[in-house]
Amino acid sequence: MSEPHDKSRGPAAVRKAILSGLRFTSLRLRLVVVFALVALTAAVSASGIAYWLNREAVLTRTQDAVLRDFQQEMQSHASALPLNPTQDELQRTAVQMANSSQRFSVLLIAEDPDGNVVVGNSDLDTFTREDVPASLRKAVNKEQPLSSNNKAAYHLYWQRIVVNDTPYLVGGTRVIDGGPTGYMLKSLEQEAKDLNSLAWSLGIATALALVGSALLAQAAATTVLKPVHRLGTAARRLGEGKLDTRLRVSGTDELAEMSRTFNRAAEALEQRVAEMSAREEASRRFVADMSHELRTPLTAITAVTEVLEEELDAETGSVDPMIEPAVRLVVSETRRLNDLVENLMEVTRFDAGTARLVVDDVDIADQITACIDARAWLDAVELDAERGITARLDPRRLDVILANLIGNALKHGGSPVRVSVRTEDDDLLIEVQDNGPGIPEDVLPHVFDRFYKASASRPRSEGSGLGLSIALENAHIHGGEITAANAPKGGAVFTLRLPRDASPLIAGTREEDSR
Amino acid sequence: MTFVPSLLLIEDDDAIRTALELSLTRQGHRVATAATGEDGLKLLREQRPDLIVLDVMLPGIDGFEVCRRIRRTDQLPIILLTARSDDIDVVVGLESGADDYVVKPVQGRVLDARIRAVLRRGEREANDSATFGSLVIDRAAMTVTKNGEDLQLTPTELRLLLELSRRPGQALSRQQLLRLVWEHDYLGDSRLVDACVQRLRAKVEDVPSSPTLIRTVRGVGYRLDSPQ
Secondary structure, eight states, X not given: OHHHHHHHHHHHHHHHHHHHHHOTTOHHHHXXXXXXXXXXXXXXXXXXXXXXXXXXXXXXXXXXXXXXXXXXXXXXXXXXXXXXXXXXXXXXXXXXXXXXXXXXXXXXXXXXXXXXXXXXXXXXXXXXXXXXXXXXXXXXHOOXXXXXXXXXXXXXXXXXXXXXXXXXXXXXXXXXXXXXXXXXXEEOHHHHHHHHXXXXXXXXXXXXXXXXXXXXXXXXXHXXXXXXXHXXXXXXXXXXXXXXXXXXXXXXXXXXXXXXXXXXXXXXXXXXXXXXXXXXXXXXXXXXXXXXXXXXXXXXXXXXXXXXXXXXXXTTOOSOTTTHHHHHHXXXXXXXXXXXXXXXXXXXXXXXXXXOOOOEEEEHHHHHHHHHHHTTOTTTEEEEXXXXXXEEEOHHHHHHHHHHHHHHHHHHTOSOEEEEEEEETTEEEEEEEOOSOOOOTTTGXXXXXXTXXXXXXXXXXXXXXXXXXXXXXXXXXXXXXXXXXXXXTXXXXXXXXXXXXXXXXGTTOSXXXXX | OOOOOEEEEEOXXXXXXXXXXXXXXXXXXXXXXXXXXXXXXXXXXXXXXXXXEEESOOSSSOHHHHHHHHHHHOOXXXXXXXXXXXXXXXXXXXXXXXXXXXXXXXXXXXXXXXXXXXXXXXXXXXXXXXXXXXXXXXXXXXXXXXXXXXXXXXXXXXXXXXXXXXXXTOOEEHHHHIIIIIOOOXXXXXXXXXXXHHHHHHHHOSSTTSOSSEEEETTTEEEEOOOO
């Protein structure tokens, strides 16, 4: 059952695609349709009126001339006939009458002296008594009452008939005081032909007007749509961040006004963005300068605190026990301040884009061991890594990443922290998993944010609040990534993915000869 | 009587100069100080210290220039003190001939360790010699001659050459060389090795741009070979 249904869906889909391709709502199509409709209405009504007027004029003129002629012929010939003419006399008169300039056939009807109806006609083949419509005969033979307005007892009547697809004019009248009744038949074929050709001409003219209107509509649509298309392209470029996009303004029409408005908007936007980035740049530089400036006094303080520290550690007990906690506090806080400034410097280097990679060939297992050894974490970290996995990366930056990830795991998850290393295609994967409660779902997206604290009420932690953010930046500069997740069995898992060769990212910074 | 190394500290900031002088003196060094590059160069001629600790940012001629001027005549060790760990500074410093660098805020202990490591590079340890083509390394006299001519090498350059010559034909990684020559931990800056190799090549190779003695082993490091 479903198969034929499926088959029928194919063409339907194609048709739908074609329809949507044509876009009946498109401005171009709408313009063409409207233009065509207007042109059609105008052409058809103009042609109709012209045809109708022409037809009336032509027919009336011909008719009037023919009927006038017929009347004259009747007066000059038929009224000259005796009251009861013979067949021959009628025939002769009819032929005489038909010889007039208008070329009509004549039929004369009278009563001969014996009281018989006699008929005389000019063309026996074409015009007989039967050709005259009964209604006309009746009207012609009807005696009109005489009055002041009507001076004749019989009137001239006419009618248009169609015999064998040829239009004819039939007219008839009766000579007053018992004269013969005369009918005439005039072919209107010539006039019909003329009117036909007029109709054809008008039809062709209408068709031409339609085509012309369609072309005009196309042209109009193009003149309107081209700027609209340009505007669309420009708006897209603007959206892509090319804020220096401007439109060429030509003319003074509404479209030009629209282009001008677009340009003004783009300019304002560019200016606003420039202002904002300048402000951002200024604040970044402030942080950078600030941390630079902090370094100088910090260097002096650090050097001196070390002297104090050595004094504390010396067994001579030269420091007053009352002062000792104060000295220890100064020493530890100075170290922390050092770390903070160091991290700030690192962050500003990333923000300013001046951070560079110094790559070297590194054995990952050795590097991790050295990292945890240097920080006395050997007892708290389980390392699952084979020796011999090497990568080309910046060892100092890898150390920063590892120290931050492992340090974070130890702080929040507690030992043991599991670090495992494996390779996947051209990538190196290092997983750091802890045994803690994991990361709450609402915190997960923010773990790499600077100075992000899981809750406002949480006490200030040991770290600078920049550690994970710096770790992430260091992964990014290698073309790598760090993701945070919760393991199914509990505990947070940070996965560091780095390309095994980061040197393509620093094209040409290290001279290497191939010898 | 033990050897007390004499240092020259060139640093313009009073607080840092005083603090570092205090710290280094407590570590057992004799410290002379100068506040500008010009004063430092004058003191260098008068006192002939064993090592110079040089700040990069100095009024007047800067640390890099001081370093270059010293290198024109002297091969004594120089440790740069840079407030900016911006990479370009480090590279420029190493190119101008510094043996090592320390980033501010510097810990006195770290600086002391670096100073001692640099000074140890001049110590002799064996009594033999090795020949690589026209290059003769006399480990007893701690001299290097090329075509019979004495080469002026800094202690760091000499130590690098000695470490390489101890394992002829064997490639040493930058990290290994950093541990052997600079005594840095696992995070040593490999550019120190690269810069030193460049300077060494400029002195020992016939054509420094196409080295025949100190070869680069791609993906590993460097090795010293007799020319084929």
